[in-house]
Amino acid sequence: MFAKFFSYFIPINVITKNSSVSKSLEVTWNNGELVLDSKNTNYSYGSLQRILRKGLKYIGFERIKEFENILVLGVAGASVIKTLVDEIKFKGKITGVEIDSNIIEIANKYFKINEIKNLEIIIDDAFEYVLKTKTKYDLIIIDIFQDTKMPNFLFEDYFINRINFILNKNGFILFNTMIINEKDRIRNLDYKKKFDDNYSLRMYPKVEEHNELFTIKKLI
Ligand SMILES: C[S@@+](CC[C@H](N)C(=O)[O-])C[C@H]1O[C@@H](n2cnc3c(N)ncnc32)[C@H](O)[C@@H]1O
Numbered sequence: 001m002f003a004k005f006f007s008y009f010i011p012i013n014v015i016t017k018n019s020s021v022s023k024s025l026e027v028t029w030n031n032g033e034l035v036l037d038s039k040n041t042n043y044s045y046g047s048l049q050r051i052l053r054k055g056l057k058y059i060g061f062e063r064i065k066e067f068e069n070i071l072v073l074g075v076a077g078a079s080v081i082k083t084l085v086d087e088i089k090f091k092g093k094i095t096g097v098e099i100d101s102n103i104i105e106i107a108n109k110y111f112k113i114n115e116i117k118n119l120e121i122i123i124d125d126a127f128e129y130v131l132k133t134k135t136k137y138d139l140i141i142i143d144i145f146q147d148t149k150m151p152n153f154l155f156e157d158y159f160i161n162r163i164n165f166i167l168n169k170n171g172f173i174l175f176n177t178m179i180i181n182e183k184d185r186i187r188n189l190d191y192k193k194k195f196d197d198n199y200s201l202r203m204y205p206k207v208e209e210h211n212e213l214f215t216i217k218k219l220i
Helices: 002-006 046-059 061-065 079-087 101-111 126-132 157-165 182-193
Strands: 012-019 023-030 033-037 042-044 069-073 093-098 119-123 137-142 167-178 199-208 211-218
Touching: 002 012, 002 023, 012 101, 023 101, 033 046, 033 101, 042 046, 042 101, 046 061, 046 079, 046 137, 046 167, 046 199, 046 211, 069 079, 069 126, 079 093, 093 101, 101 119, 126 157, 157 167, 167 182, 182 199, 182 211
Parallel strands: 069 093, 069 137, 093 119, 137 167
Antiparallel strands: 012 023, 023 033, 033 042, 167 211, 199 211
């Protein structure tokens, strides 16, 4: 594959599509790897996949293997789902919620996510889905970005309480955030304060330049 080979020297764009949610969606060969980017940031594979893999490591691959139901909010190219299925060998059910149907079309075509047997994709706003669902989950991965912006609802009590409600006891939340300025840093400190002693929260700063991860375990 020539594009793959040359991409070690220079990134090679495969397609670019306009997107109302992400400004643009780009599939590119970069360092021998096919990645998905929005206009200003990496969405799937590349550094994003490394970040979430670290988060899953913190929770523990062996523990995750035993889970039954995993919810992924923000699917894009589904790189965290590939980590769950290919590396962790997770055999339970994965539900992926994604607001942008265009991105799922790209993910099916270039990353073959429609071939993942234990994955169900739901095209919906994550906020709406979390309000409606009757299912409880052992792991909830929150990875929602609109280009570089994180929607406000992610940090609001209503959403947080609902996430906590649909999380099983001994279950985990893995939350990926981006910190670009002081305001974001304070936003994350405020987020941390919203979890009482019924939860065990850990913050992992600078997982990669601008990313800070949270793992939150529900104890009771
Ligand atoms: C960083 S990407 C997700 C990457 C993915 N978790 C992976 O492992 O490859 C962020 C995604 O969040 C989606 N998104 C943004 N706002 C959303 C919302 N309100 N509900 C659901 N998905 C949303 C974007 O369309 C984008 O696909």
